[in-house]
Amino acid sequence: ERGGYPHFMLKEIHEQPKAIRDTLIGRIAEGRDGVELAELGWPAGFAENMDRIHIVACGTSWHAGLVGKVWIEQLARVPVDVEIASEYRYRDVLRTPRTLMVVISQSGETADTLAALRAAKEGGYRVLAITNVVGSSVAREADDVIITWAGPEIAVASTKAYTTQLVALLLLAIHLGLARGTLAADKAREMLQALDNLPQLADQVLDTAPQLAQFAERYKDAHDTFFIGRGLDYAVALEGALKLKEISYIHAEAYAAGELKHGTLALITEGVPVIALATQPHLYEKTMSNIKEVKARDAFVLGMTFVGNEDLAQVVDEVIYLPQTLPVLAPVLAVIPLQLLAYYAAVARGNDVDKPRNLAKSVTVE
Ligand code: M6R
Secondary structure, eight states: OOTTOSSHHHHHHHTHHHHHHHHHTTTBOGGGOSBOOTTOOOOTTHHHHOOEEEEEEOHHHHHHHHHHHHHHHHHHOOOEEEEEHHHHTTSOOOOOTTEEEEEEESSSOOHHHHHHHHHHHHTTOOEEEEESOTTOHHHHHSSEEEEOOOOOOOSSSOSHHHHHHHHHHHHHHHHHHHHHTOSOHHHHHHHHHHHHHHHHHHHHHGGGHHHHHHHHHHHTTOSEEEEEESTHHHHHHHHHHHHHHHHHOOEEEEEEGGGGGGTGGGGOOTTOEEEEEOOOGGGHHHHHHHHHHHHHTTOEEEEEEETTOGGGGGTSSEEEEEOOOOGGGHHHHHHHHHHHHHHHHHHHTTOOSSSOTTOOSSOOOO
């Protein structure tokens, strides 16, 4: 049942090219003129008139929401708030009458996410769910549902669900951008083309596995690790740190690279592993100077960037290169080496990779 893989997690990491492909099928219009999301039963004018989006989720799904915010705000020019469901549901939330509520849940059964959905529905808001399980509570109770076709995810650590949630969110952002006239047709076409190529690129990124396995073996006894990045890279850093904590039990913190010198830099000492993401061209130089700051404290830096940014190698100790695509799509590729790093670290430490201590796959109690 694990298809020849030693763990479900590794199998699911490797299923990502297919999961991305399956999530895209039928959703890119012919000629790449737009996005087909017939599952959105929105009344006329709904996309054009919404003035705020609240994205609510837990854990990895929340991290996907953080990426979604950047995409939606950039492409559709709607303000987006992303919040952890267990916070959102107990807060006196301020919504406008034209707020769209989006919940993201792999399982569709997470108690806090479901409660936030119900509260929004009671308030008369239209709820869109992004979920991986057809017929789940979230799917049944939401007004509109975008299914991520990742297939069953068995390992507690979420991998292919995250990448497909990202794909769904980008499709949604493009759809909204086109509907609202904030995204030019040629830009949309370029992105849809890049999305179409993504499964193939994700497959190439899987080839970084031996490099990550080696790194994990070397740093398996580290006490603390740091993941840094700016913008989309910061959102991915949060997911990378969660993955490492969850299954390897190594303490990991993600930091917005520019925030390091406001406190955390004090923790960077000789040999501390820092995973630095630098995929975004407009932030590249800024991140580079943060990387130099941690190198000056003798951290061991594993950098990640696109092929072609050869200067990073001169500053860091090791580089993971991602195949070229539009930088806006970087999160879908950049998370894969981080999943592999967490996986190999957990294996190197002899942990129960698929069933980490204290955790359940689906958190149906609060
Ligand atoms: O099923 P959900 O997406 O609602 O689950 C949310 C979180 O419990 C989940 O993403 C959790 O953080 C994962 N174990 C992380 O790998």
